[in-house]
Amino acid sequence: GENVEQHPSTLSVQEGDSAVIKCTYSDSASNYFPWYKQELGKRPQLIIDIRSNVGEKKDQRIAVTLNKTAKHFSLHITETQPEDSAVYFCAASKDSSASKIIFGSGTRLSIRP
Amino acid sequence: NAGVTQTPKFQVLKTGQSMTLQCAQDMNHNSMYWYRQDPGMGLRLIYYSASEGTTDKGEVPNGYNVSRLNKREFSLRLESAAPSQTSVYFCASSRSVLSGNEQFFGPGTRLTVL
Numbered sequence: 001g002e003n004v005e006q007h008p009s010t011l012s013v014q015e016g017d018s019a020v021i022k023c024t025y026s027d028s029a030s031n032y033f034p035w036y037k038q039e040l041g042k043r044p045q046l047i048i049d050i051r052s053n054v055g056e057k058k059d060q061r062i063a064v065t066l067n068k069t070a071k072h073f074s075l076h077i078t079e080t081q082p083e084d085s086a087v088y089f090c091a092a093s094k095d096s097s098a099s100k101i102i103f104g105s106g107t108r109l110s111i112r113p
Numbered sequence: 114n115a116g117v118t119q120t121p122k123f124q125v126l127k128t129g130q131s132m133t134l135q136c137a138q139d140m141n142h143n144s145m146y147w148y149r150q151d152p153g154m155g156l157r158l159i160y161y162s163a164s165e166g167t168t169d170k171g172e173v174p175n176g177y178n179v180s181r182l183n184k185r186e187f188s189l190r191l192e193s194a195a196p197s198q199t200s201v202y203f204c205a206s207s208r209s210v211l212s213g214n215e216q217f218f219g220p221g222t223r224l225t226v227l
Contacts, residue, residue, distance in 0.1 A: 046216070
């Protein structure tokens with residue numbers, strides 16, 4: 001089955017700097033890669049996603065890149081702000097009648113003032 | 114719209130006790146899911162229901178049962194709770210189980226088994 005590995009497990013960056021979180025997946029048939037953000041004590045919420053037919057997607061300060069050959073994808077946050085402090089989860093899934101999203105183990109991002 | 118709701122928010126059980134976690138969604142979604150979240154392990158799928166009337170096992174189904182009561186409601190039952198089931202449980206729903214459909218999560222239930 002699919003296996004998703006996420007690194008680093010914790011990340012601390014200075015406010016205003018960029019943050020990068022990386023994930024690798026094992027199943028080459030996976031074609032959908034969402035990223036979820038979970039603030040302390042809150043529920044996970046989708047922040048951005050990418051499908052396997054594109055290599056990069058941006059939404060304001062957030063971008064996701066995908067390398068299908070290497071089977072890895074990354075989340076990039078630029079000009080980090082205090083409200084970016086949270087746990088971020090990557091995930092992967094594939095088209096099938098019984099598709100299940102497999103989540104990475106999460107990255108705790110802290111923004112230093 | 115309330116989105117996805119879960120009850121209770123907190124629960125403490127003794128080993129061997131049983132309980133049911135309730136989940137409901139008002140977004141007319143077809144698919145619903147139960148996850149558990151443990152420190153350093155992300156979200157792991159326990160059971161899911163692709164559509165009303167169907168349920169399937171996820172990654173970690175042992176010790177749990179589910180019921181898709183109707184399109185809105187999906188419950189998770191612990192028949193004989195064990196300390197290893199101490200976790201935060203999230204219910205989620207999506208328009209379809211097919212890849213590419215955003216999952217919307219409930220607020221979670223924090224369960225402690227003593």
